[in-house]
Structures are given as C-alpha cells and as structure tokens.
Amino acid sequence: xxxxxxxxxxxHQFEALxxxxxxxxxxxxxxxxxxxxxxxxxxQDTFLRAxxxxxxxxxxxxxxxxxxTILRREHARLFERKAMPSDDIDDFDLPDPQATPEHRTEESxxxxxxxxxxxxxxxxxxxxxxxxxxxxxxxxQLGLGEAxxxxxxxxxxxxxxxxLGFEDQSAGVSEL
Amino acid sequence: MNCxxxxxxxxxxxxxxxxxxxxxxxxCFGCAxxxxxxxxFEARLRRAVSVAVPVNLADRILLAQTTELRxxxxxxxxxxxxxxxxxxxxxxxxxxxxxxxxQQMPALAAMVDAHxxxxxxxxxxxxxxxxxxxxxxxxxxxxxxxxxxxxGVNFVHKCPAGPYKTVHMVMPQEGIPVSVVYxxxxxxxxxxxxxxxxxxxxEVPMGKxxxxxxxxxxxxxxxxxxxxxxxMDAGVAQNREVKTLFAAKSxxxxxxxxxxxxxxxx
Numbered sequence: 052x053x054x055x056x057x058x059x060x061x062x063h064q065f066e067a068l069x070x071x072x073x074x075x076x077x078x079x080x081x082x083x084x085x086x087x088x089x090x091x092x093x094x095q096d097t098f099l100r101a102x103x104x105x106x107x108x109x110x111x112x113x114x115x116x117x118x119x120t121i122l123r124r125e126h127a128r129l130f131e132r133k134a135m136p137s138d139d140i141d142d143f144d145l146p147d148p149q150a151t152p153e154h155r156t157e158e159s160x161x162x163x164x165x166x167x168x169x170x171x172x173x174x175x176x177x178x179x180x181x182x183x184x185x186x187x188x189x190x191x192q193l194g195l196g197e198a199x200x201x202x203x204x205x206x207x208x209x210x211x212x213x214x215l216g217f218e219d220q221s222a223g224v225s226e227l
Numbered sequence: 228m229n230c231x232x233x234x235x236x237x238x239x240x241x242x243x244x245x246x247x248x249x250x251x252x253x254x255c256f257g258c259a260x261x262x263x264x265x266x267x268f269e270a271r272l273r274r275a276v277s278v279a280v281p282v283n284l285a286d287r288i289l290l291a292q293t294t295e296l297r298x299x300x301x302x303x304x305x306x307x308x309x310x311x312x313x314x315x316x317x318x319x320x321x322x323x324x325x326x327x328x329x330q331q332m333p334a335l336a337a338m339v340d341a342h343x344x345x346x347x348x349x350x351x352x353x354x355x356x357x358x359x360x361x362x363x364x365x366x367x368x369x370x371x372x373x374x375x376x377x378x379g380v381n382f383v384h385k386c387p388a389g390p391y392k393t394v395h396m397v398m399p400q401e402g403i404p405v406s407v408v409y410x411x412x413x414x415x416x417x418x419x420x421x422x423x424x425x426x427x428x429x430e431v432p433m434g435k436x437x438x439x440x441x442x443x444x445x446x447x448x449x450x451x452x453x454x455x456x457x458x459m460d461a462g463v464a465q466n467r468e469v470k471t472l473f474a475a476k477s478x479x480x481x482x483x484x485x486x487x488x489x490x491x492x493x
Binding site (some may be wrong): 064065066069070073074077078081082087091094097098099102128157158161162165176177180183185186196200202203204205208209211212 | 235236238239240242243244268269271272273275276277278280281284285287288289291292295329
C-alpha cells in the first residue's frame with residue numbers, strides 16, 4: 052500500500068506510525084544500548100529520520116522492519132561517534148509498576164541474564180521477542196544467513212535457561 | 228519434520244508458523260509438551276524484555292517532529308525571504324552602480340580636464356555674465372549656429388582640447404563654478420557621469436558634438452544640460468523665438484568664488 056499522500060495525510064500517517072511502533076522501538080533501542088535516555092534519543096532520532104524519508108516507504112506492512120533498520124543505523128552512528136558499550140549491560144533494572152513482586156524478581160533475573168548475553172545473541176533474540184520477526188526476517192535485518200540466526204537464537208535461549216535453571220525442552224539438541 | 232528438526236526449530240523460533248512444524252506438533256505428544264513449556268518460557272521472556280516505556284514517549288516524539296517541521300518551514304521561509312532580499316539588494320546595488328559616477332574619467336573629458344589645468348580662468352575673468360552675442364559668435368566661429376544662449380555664461384573662449392575644437396565656458400551654479408566645454412568635433416557617444424579626486428563630470432552627446440561639464444559638485448549639471456539642450460534645439464529651429472527661458476541676468480556673489488582652487492579653465 053503506497054504511503055504517498057498529501058501533507059495532512061502524511062502527518063496523520065506519521066502519527067499512526069509513532070503511536071503504533073514507539074513502544075516496541077523503545078524496548079528494542081533499550082536492549083541495544085542499555086540506557087533509558089539514550090534509547091529515548093535513538094527512538095526520537097529514528098522517527099525524525101523516518102518522517103523525512105516517509106515518501107520512500109512503499110509498503111506499510113514492512114514499516115516495522117524499516118523503522119528497526121533506521122534505528123540500528125542510528126545506533127551504529129552513535130556507536131561510531133562515542134564507542135558505546137553494547138555488551139555486558141548491567142543497568143537493566145527499570146521499575147515496572149504493573150509487575151507483582153514475584154514476577155518482578157523473576158523478570159529482574161531474566162533481564163539481568165539477557166543483559167549478560169553477548170550482543171550477537173541478545174540482538175536477534177530481542178528482535179524476535181519484541182518484533183515478532185521470523186528467523187528469515189532477522190537474518191535479513193542483520194545481514195546474516197538464516198541458519199546462523201537460528202543457531203544464535205537457539206544458543207541464546209539455552210544460555211538464558213542455563214543461567215536461570217529452567218528445564219530445557221530441547222535437551223539433547225545441543226547443536227544445530 | 229522429525230522430532231530433532233522440531234526441537235531445533237522450537238529452540239530458535241518457538242512461534243514458527245511453518246506447516247511442517249505445526250503438523251509435527253499435532254502428531255507428536257512429546258514435542259507438543261515441549262512446545263507448551265517453550266510457550267511458558269516465551270511468555271516470561273516477553274515480560275522480561277518488555278521494559279517500562281517512558282510516559283508520553285509518543286507525544287514527545289510527535290512534539291519533536293512538529294517542532295522540526297515548523298523550524299524547517301521557518302528556515303524555508305527565511306531562505307525564501309533571504310533570496311528575495313538578496314535579489315532586491317542586488318537590484319538596488321545594480322541601480323546604484325549604474326547611477327554612481329564612474330571612477331574612470333572618459334578620454335574626452337580627460338583631455339578637457341588636462342586643458343583646464345593648463346588654462347586657468349581667474350575669478351575676475353568670470354565675475355559677470357558675458358554678452359549673449361559673444362557666446363553666439365564664439366560658437367559660430369566653431370561652425371555651430373546658436374539661436375539662443377542659456378542664462379549664466381560668465382566666460383566664453385575658443386580652446387583646443389587635444390585634437391578637438393571646443394568652446395570653453397564657465398557657468399556658475401549655486402555658488403559653484405562649472406566648466407562647460409562644448410567639443411564641436413567629438414562624435415557623440417553615450418551619456419557618461421563620472422567622478423575622480425573630488426572632480427565631478429558629465430559628458431552629454433549634444434547636436435553634432437559633446438557637452439562636457441566639470442565641477443566640484445554635480446548639483447548644477449542638470450540645469451546646465453537642459454539649458455544647452457534647449458539652446459541647441461533652438462539653434463536647429465533657426466528662427467524660432469525663445470523668449471522666456473533665457474533671460475539675461477547676473478548671479479549674485481560671483482566675485483567671491485575661488486576660481487583657482489575650484490575649477491581650472493582657460
């Protein structure tokens with residue numbers, strides 16, 4: 052569905068994009084950089100770039116992948132400028148007022164475990180869990196082969212379960 | 228898809244929608260149970276990665292976007308206004324440049340100027356207005372017929388200027404002496420205004436020659452030019468009566484002018 056339209060419609064479309072995707076984009080940005088303020092900046096910069104390039108978007112169905120691509124590029128630019136640390140993020144304890152104390156403890160542990168994952172495992176996992184992308188789509192996003200992405204995702208889950216003592220339903224499938 | 232393939236896929240893409248994945252889950256009890264456990268883990272994972280989003284994030288992004296939009300429009304407007312101003316300024320500069328006297332004195336005027344420096348007219352020589360007949364006679368000796376003479380010619384003389392023949396006059400205007408030289412045989416060129424080292428000048432094609440004016444100020448040039456144009460036109464229309472335009476009268480205060488410093492003349 053083409054996104055070429057007059058100014059008012061363009062603005063309306065942009066607002067819909069922001070309201071529909073800013074939450075997922077913020078969470079993805081957060082897991083990418085590990086800092087709340089930086090993640091907010093990344094999301095804002097991403098949407099501003101998206102606004103300027105909105106005419107280039109041809110398919111609304113691909114908008115999430117498009118926004119993720121912009122955000123990854125923004126993060127890469129930032130990383131180039133400031134050499135931001137992206138591994139071993141320790142600062143993942145954002146308060147979640149809706150969570151129960153039990154859940155909060157479990158989630159905190161899981162968040163910490165995700166934060167300890169190497170970036171090559173964490174990024175595809177977050178893309179899959181937050182974005183709902185398939186292995187093929189993630190491979191396309193990251194410029195990797197689908198098999199490689201499958202391996203990374205498999206290992207990411209194994210590592211998390213191993214750290215948290217969860218039963219591994221794929222026991223016996225050590226390698227792909 | 229067999230159990231091994233199913234578990235591999237389950238470990239990497241639990242929400243897979245592959246037909247073979249769904250079919251195996253439906254037919255294999257063990258893999259279906261593993262899938263259920265995987266679903267529980269995925270739910271925990273989703274909760275864990277779903278960090279709290281800052282309040283009003285979308286509103287703040289939209290505010291930033293509309294602010295940028297407004298700034299962009301303002302910049303474009305400012306840019307457009309700047310272009311208009313620049314264009315207007317260019318026109319003004321061009322007009323001023325056209326109106327501004329050239330810093331270069333034309334060759335003919337330079338010859339006249341050189342002659343004026345050699346042949347200085349003293350104040351006593353140009354103290355009062357000369358007889359109109361003297362002006363007519365001088366022009367006649369240069370082959371130019373005048374039926375009328377402008378008011379205020381205080382000095383008249385036949386002079387050479389380089390290779391040219393001229394009639395040299397002094398016509399005070401508003402207290403400032405103006406050297407007025409009619410170059411009889413200089414072919415008419417375009418009208419030129421110039422200024423150099425405190426001397427203002429104007430060359431005006433007139434009749435078959437050129438009228439050159441030099442003075443410390445260009446204030447009187449227009450009236451002298453108009454008067455001589457009328458005189459020349461009257462000369463062409465030989466017997467035409469010119470009564471009111473050229474009334475003879477002397478200018479007050481002419482004796483106090485410093486001729487030597489203000490203007491050089493024959």
